[in-house]
Amino acid sequence: MLTNRGLEGGYGIQKPEIKQPLISEAASSSCSNGDKExxxxxxxxxxxxxxxxxxxxxxxxxxxxxxxxxxxxxxxxxxxxxxxxxxxxxxxxxxxxxxxxxxxxxxxxxxxxxxxxxxxxxxxxxxxxxxxxxxxxxxxxxxxxxxxxxxxxxxxxxxxxxxxxxxxxxxxxxxxxxxxxxxxxxxxxxxxxxxxxxxxxxxxxxxxxxxxxxxPESPRWLAKVGKQSECELALQRLRGKDANISKEAADIEDSIKIIDSLPQAKPLDLFQRKYVYPLTVGVGLISLQQFGGMNAISFYASETFVSAGFSSTVGTILLAVMQVPASSIGALLMDSYGRRPLLMISATGTCIGCLFTAISFVLKDLDQSEKISPILALSGILVFETSVALGMGGIPYIIMSEIFPINVRGSAGSLVSFTHWFGSWVITITYSSLMSWSKSGTFFIYTGVCGATVLFAAKLVPETKGRTLEEIQASIEHSSP
Structure with a gap:
C-alpha cells in the first residue's frame, strides 16, 4: 500500500497516499465558483x-x-x-x-x-x-x-x-x-x-x-440511470438558477461514463482488490464505533448511573441536554477542521470517557472514594456521549458516503449499514452479561477499542473535506493497494 507521511497535518503515522485528483484544477475551481454564486x-x-x-x-x-x-x-x-x-x-x-x-x-x-x-x-x-x-x-x-x-x-x-x-x-x-x-x-x-x-x-x-x-432527486443517481437532462435540472435547482453548473455536470457525466465502461458490479465485486481500502475504512470505522460501546452505553445509560450510585433521572436529563450542542459544534467544525482530525479528537474523548467510568467502578469495588466514584462515572459517561455526538456518531457514515464509487455504493452501503446494526445487536445483548462479569472490566474493554479507533483513524482514514465526490474517488483509486 502506498504511504504518505506528511498528509494533512503530519500526524507522524503512515497512511494511504492521497494524490492530487485527476480532475483539473480549472474544473474544480469552476465548480467552487458555481457553488458560491x-x-x-x-x-x-x-x-x-x-x-x-x-x-x-x-x-x-x-x-x-x-x-x-x-x-x-x-x-x-x-x-x-x-x-x-x-x-x-x-x-x-x-x-x-x-x-x-x-x-x-x-x-x-x-x-x-x-x-x-x-x-x-x-x-x-x-x-x-x-x-x-x-x-x-x-x-x-x-x-x-x-x-x-x-x-x-x-x-x-x-x-x-x-x-x-x-x-x-x-x-x-x-x-x-x-x-x-x-x-x-x-x-x-x-x-x-x-x-x-x-x-x-x-x-x-x-x-x-x-x-x-x-x-430534487440526487443528480448523481439520475446520471447513473441515464437521465442526464434530469440530472442537469436537479443540479440547477440545487445550485441556484444563476449558477454555472456546466463543469460540475460534466465531471459527474465523465465519472458515470468511466463507471459504465466497467463490467456491471455485483455484490461480490465489492471484495475485489481495488475496493479493499475503502471497504476496510468503511466497515472498520463502523465496527469500531459499535464495539467501542456506543449504542450499549446509550441504551443502558440509566442502568449504568444506578450501578455507579448516581441518580438516573439527573444523569439522563444531562445526557439529553448535552447531545444537541455537541453535535452542533461538530457540524460547525466539520468543513473547516476536517473529518479525520475531528474523528481522532472524538475517538480520544470516548476513550477518556470509558476510562473515567472504568476507574469509577474500580474505586466503588474497593469501597474507596464513595463520593468521588458516582461523579467520576457521571463525568465519564457525559464525556463519552458528548464525544460521540461531536464526531464519532456521524463521521463514519459521512466517510462511507464519500469514499465508495457510485457503481458499488449500494452494495457497500448495505454492508456497512448491516455491520452497524449487527454490531449494535451484539453489543447491546452482551452488555448486561459483561456488566455482571465485571463493571470495570467492561469499560476497560471499551477503552481499548476506543483507543484502537484513534490509531485506525490516524493511519487509514483519508481526509475528504473540500473535495467533490469524483475527486475523492479518483484519489482513493490511486491510493488503493
Missing amino acids: GSVLMVLLSTFVAVCGSFQFGCALGFSSPTQSAIRNELGLSLYEYSVFASILTIGAMVGALMCGSLADYTGRKGAMRIAAIFCLTGWVATGVSKDAWILDLGRLSVGYGIGVFSYVVPVYIAEVAPKDLRGGLGTMNQLMVGFGISTVYLLGTILTWRTLTLTGIIPSLMLQLGLILI
Whole structure:
C-alpha cells in the first residue's frame, strides 16, 4: 500500500497516499465558483427533509428507555417480553440494512426514503394503538426496517446533493438530528404517555413524505440511470438558477461514463482488490464505533448511573441536554477542521470517557472514594456521549458516503449499514452479561477499542473535506493497494 507521511497535518503515522485528483484544477475551481454564486436554499431544504428520517432514527433508539414501566404495566408484559420489544428494532434494522443499497439504487434516493417513511409511519401507528404484545413487536419491527434504510440513504443523499464546501457540515446534520431525536423522547417521555410519545415518530414521517415532493432527486443517481437532462435540472435547482453548473455536470457525466465502461458490479465485486481500502475504512470505522460501546452505553445509560450510585433521572436529563450542542459544534467544525482530525479528537474523548467510568467502578469495588466514584462515572459517561455526538456518531457514515464509487455504493452501503446494526445487536445483548462479569472490566474493554479507533483513524482514514465526490474517488483509486 502506498504511504504518505506528511498528509494533512503530519500526524507522524503512515497512511494511504492521497494524490492530487485527476480532475483539473480549472474544473474544480469552476465548480467552487458555481457553488458560491448559486443559492444554497434548496440544498438546505433537501437536507432538512432528509434528516426527518434521522430524527425518527433517534426517536426509535430512545423510545424504549422512558416508556419501559408504563408499557409493561399497561399491557402486562414481563421483563422478557419487553426486552423482545426493545431489541427487535435492531432485527428490523438489519433487514433494512441488507436491502437499503439495492433499494436506493433501484428506486432512487427519494424513493428509498419514501418507502422507509411508510414503514416507520406504519410502525409508529401500530405501536401507538397496540393492545397486545405481538402488535407492539410488529410495529417496532417495522420502525426498525425503516431506520435501517434511513441510516444509509440519508447520509448518501446529503453527500450527493451538497456542494463540496458544505458537504461535511450538512452531513453532520444526520447525527445532530439523531441526537435531537434521542433527547426529545428522553425529555418528553417524562411528561407524556407512551402512546402520545409515538407522535415523535408519526409527525416527522408525514413531514418527510410531504417534503419529498418539494426536493430534487440526487443528480448523481439520475446520471447513473441515464437521465442526464434530469440530472442537469436537479443540479440547477440545487445550485441556484444563476449558477454555472456546466463543469460540475460534466465531471459527474465523465465519472458515470468511466463507471459504465466497467463490467456491471455485483455484490461480490465489492471484495475485489481495488475496493479493499475503502471497504476496510468503511466497515472498520463502523465496527469500531459499535464495539467501542456506543449504542450499549446509550441504551443502558440509566442502568449504568444506578450501578455507579448516581441518580438516573439527573444523569439522563444531562445526557439529553448535552447531545444537541455537541453535535452542533461538530457540524460547525466539520468543513473547516476536517473529518479525520475531528474523528481522532472524538475517538480520544470516548476513550477518556470509558476510562473515567472504568476507574469509577474500580474505586466503588474497593469501597474507596464513595463520593468521588458516582461523579467520576457521571463525568465519564457525559464525556463519552458528548464525544460521540461531536464526531464519532456521524463521521463514519459521512466517510462511507464519500469514499465508495457510485457503481458499488449500494452494495457497500448495505454492508456497512448491516455491520452497524449487527454490531449494535451484539453489543447491546452482551452488555448486561459483561456488566455482571465485571463493571470495570467492561469499560476497560471499551477503552481499548476506543483507543484502537484513534490509531485506525490516524493511519487509514483519508481526509475528504473540500473535495467533490469524483475527486475523492479518483484519489482513493490511486491510493488503493
